[in-house]
Amino acid sequence: MKKKISYIIFIILICPIILCGCWNYREIDTLAIVAGMALDKNMVTNKYILTTEVITTQAQGVSSIISSQIFTTEGDSVFSAVRDTIEKTGLRLFWSDSKVIIISDSIARGGIIPAIDWTNRSNFVRPDMWLLIAKGNTASEILKTKVKINEVTSFHLDDTMNSWSILSKFTNSMVWSFVDGLSSPGKSEAVTTVKNKLSDGNILPLVEGCAIFKSDKLVGYIDGNETLYMLMIKNKIKQALITLVNVSGSNTNVTLELNDNRTKLTPIYNNGSVSMIIDVYPTLSIHEIQGTNDFMKEENLETLQHEAEKNIGSQIKNLISKLQNNYDSDVLGFGEKFNEEKPKIIKDYNKNGKDIFKDIKTVVNVHVEIKGSNKTIKPIYIGK
Incomplete structure (x- = not known):
């Protein structure tokens, strides 16, 4: 009986140790929370230009205002540019809340796989990030726009993309679905496009239409109306x-x-x-x-x-x-x-x-x- 009681006491004492906490736990103030990223290419050095949107908060009375700050780095690879961002933020990057990755037209035309491999491979990045192609602007120009309704541009793009089934002017392109589609025989992929547009005196990111790929290379575009009928043929349309x-x-x-x-x-x-x-x-x-x-x-x-x-x-x-x-x-x-x-x-x-x-x-x-x-x-x- 005494032996049984000893076992119970041991289990009670060990539970708080093995069930609480996390092995890689970090305080939130030691991390830079990334809302989204954009990739361009330096045509002179052939290096990747990484633009990251990091969430910031500012106290206003008893509440806080959520905003964002833009950081830009260059690297021979996407991952090296990511690591170099730490030098500018002074904090480790936290990717689990990232909503969107924007790829430039020039990168996509040359082959998009090298640009998204790290995003697809990393354990720290969500595979369900929205994948967008910048049309008529660099990817960084899209991410640097400021919207009034939501000060975090990546969150604004996330809200818009979540409305794809109602608008039917673009498709629900994500990193994982694009990668999965590339491996399917007899199939190419379409990725939603975004461009900056002047509206009521402000430059806002407009999500509409699709970039058409053959293998992993961008070969052209279709507009929002053409996208509607593409979704109709593919049985992916819900409302229009x-x-x-x-x-x-x-x-x-x-x-x-x-x-x-x-x-x-x-x-x-x-x-x-x-x-x-x-x-x-x-x-x-x-x-x-x-x-x-x-x-x-x-x-x-x-x-x-x-x-x-x-x-x-x-x-x-x-x-x-x-x-x-x-x-x-x-x-x-x-x-x-x-x-x-x-x-x-x-x-x-x-x-x-x-x-x-x-x-x-x-x-x-x-x-x-x-x-x-x-x-x-x-x-x-x-x-x-």
Whole structure:
């Protein structure tokens, strides 16, 4: 009995030692909390230019104001530039709260893997950081902008990126998903773009559109509207707005909200020819009519439905043509679909050293369903 009691006392005494604390615990005031980072290249020295946004706090009465400070360093590698930042901050860098990494156009065009390898490899950096490409600006210029709503630019970009499924003007590109996509056969990647834009007298970072990659190299861009239809083809769209201008010559514009969508891809091989049948099933609702036409009447509703199908089909065909002829980049995953359902065809293409994407002919079928018109089914009438 005494022996049993001794064991219990021993366990009680040892628990506080083995269960409390952390082996690599550090006080918060000995760390510089990094909100985001940007990478550019010095074209003269060929060194990486690392810009980090570090969170700062300033006491104001009983509360504190969160802001940020920018630090810039150079290094032969990304990691050496990271280490050199310690000399400027005087503190070890804490990366677990980092939200975003912005890569310059010039780095991305030369091959993005060397720039993101440390981010992907390090135990201290989150793999779910947003990956953005700076378009028309250096990456550091994006990070150095100050926004009024949120003084930390990286947090502002994080909030915007979290709205991707509602806006559908950019994709949810993260470091881990980009790296994972590179290893998928018959597939290329699209990464969200950001640029500085003058708005109400202030320069703000605008997130819109995508950078198109072939392998790990940037080959071109698509805008926000084209990104919407890319997401539609890839079955990654949740909500979006589609505006039809001058519906059937009625001088009336109608804005439709996409509430749901299903896209089916059917790969076809016939006598040496490859094609893809794309069936799109969007569910839309009327959200705005800039005129007095009643599009909920049966005959007008059919006209609106036909116009929506024609518009969506045309936008999809234009996007595919651009990706095939201008960029030869399969961000739509057509090759991946062939690999899943017709792997022998892909093997034959690979043996001949050819890429299947450019040879794929497409047939686009759009099946629109318009459900409802918000809280009113009638347009605004003008009394006689």
